[in-house]
């Protein structure tokens with residue numbers, strides 16, 4: 106049994122911490138939100154009074170925080186000064202590659218081991234323990250990191266050295282944002298042409314337009330049972346989160362000199378949609394912008 110400090114118990118972290126409890130580990134949990142802390146307690150975690158309190162007696166620290174600034178701050182000021190020697194630290198948040206590398210450098214300078222391990226699979230995957238982890242770490246540390254993530258995972262893939270996990274995550278999500286907009290444009294055009302959405306769906310699913318955004322996450326209601334389109338776009342992967350990841354991708358493209366015009370267009374479209382409708386609904390609801398049916 107490991108002693109795990111779990112920091113950040115929001116939509117994703119709450120389910121992930123619960124998976125570690127179910128795997129028989131002792132989870133010392135902390136979040137700034139009292140409600141999140143209470144939910145973690147209900148799931149069997151030991152609520153801590155602070156990050157310092159959570160990490161002090163642990164051999165593994167997992168963080169699931171909103172973005173780069175929080176991750177930098179929490180590691181520099183709270184985790185590193187209070188962790189005991191030999192603690193393994195894994196950040197599962199989605200953050201910019203630069204922050205991930207800076208935190209890795211700081212953690213390793215202080216003699217600890219670190220991995221950036223962002224995830225794919227959403228809230229349902231976090232609750233079910235079926236996330237895909239993209240790991241940036243030294244080769245020799247991967248098997249130890251794999252064991253630590255295993256209770257929360259369906260797939261754990263090493264992307265490369267520190268920062269490579271975040272690089273894989275933002276490239277994947279840029280592709281996802283672009284493919285979702287493409288899928289929605291195709292539905293909007295099909296509608297204008299008088300083609301029934303279910304006919305288009307069946308044909309494109311078996312033709313060269315097939316992609317995950319269509320067959321696993323169709324933005325048109327009534328086609329894929331588990332898709333947020335069937336729940337009025339509630340839950341799922343929020344537009345604001347997609348926008349955040351597209352911004353990270355564009356920042357990374359600008360810094361590295363990569364040419365990503367469709368990524369830039371996807372960011373502009375999600376920024377417009379976020380301004381018009383708020384960022385709360387699932388990102389597949391951008392279909393309604395393209396149909397001219399905002400509500």
Ligand code: NAD
Nearest residue numbers: 113114115116117118136137138169170171198199227228
């Ligand atoms: P969230 O906002 O629901 O949770 C973040 C939690 O961190 C909040 O409960 C907040 O109170 C807590 N927090 C912030 N600063 C803190 C601090 N200093 N100390 C302790 N707790 C602090 O966000 P989420 O949806 O759980 O996402 C977390 C991360 O996972 C993000 O980086 C996101 O991009 C990524 N992600 C989210 C999804 C998704 O579908 N929601 C999918 C994949 C990846």
